[in-house]
Amino acid sequence: MYNKKVMETFAxxxxxxxxxxxxxxxxxxxxxxxxxxxITIKVKDNVITDAKFRTFGCAAAVATSSVAxxxxxxxxxxxxxxxxxxKVVEYLEGLPPQKIxxxxxxxxxxxxxxxxxxxxxxxxxxx
Ligand code: FES
Numbered sequence: 001m002y003n004k005k006v007m008e009t010f011a012x013x014x015x016x017x018x019x020x021x022x023x024x025x026x027x028x029x030x031x032x033x034x035x036x037x038x039i040t041i042k043v044k045d046n047v048i049t050d051a052k053f054r055t056f057g058c059a060a061a062v063a064t065s066s067v068a069x070x071x072x073x074x075x076x077x078x079x080x081x082x083x084x085x086x087k088v089v090e091y092l093e094g095l096p097p098q099k100i101x102x103x104x105x106x107x108x109x110x111x112x113x114x115x116x117x118x119x120x121x122x123x124x125x126x127x
Pocket of ligand 1: 030033034035057058059060061099101102105
């Protein structure tokens with residue numbers, strides 16, 4: 001059901017793991033299937049220097065998370081907020097229609113991690 005690029009990415013995903021001393025963490029659930037994704041990021045001077053993911057999800061969720069985390073490394077947080085699941089799916093040369101919802105997990109988890117980062121920054125400023 002998956003194309004070659006998706007299968008290759010799933011078989012050899014990048015950025016799997018959890019950054020212990022992260023600057024932001026986002027955990028989201030997929031309303032459609034109940035799967036869970038967690039992304040942690042490191043940020044320096046407003047640029048994402050590292051991103052890792054853990055997922056309890058399907059092959060499409062793993063492949064899209066691998067691509068999405070690779071894409072945001074090196075982006076500013078504002079640029080990363082503009083990353084859409086459509087761009088990730090395009091990079092993977094498409095997903096089966098019933099698997100598009102899986103690609104939303106990574107986008108949402110990245111946004112959540114950035115929001116967490118910003119919250120922590122604000123807390124620091126207010127101290
Ligand atoms: Fe749940 Fe794909 S079926 S993330």
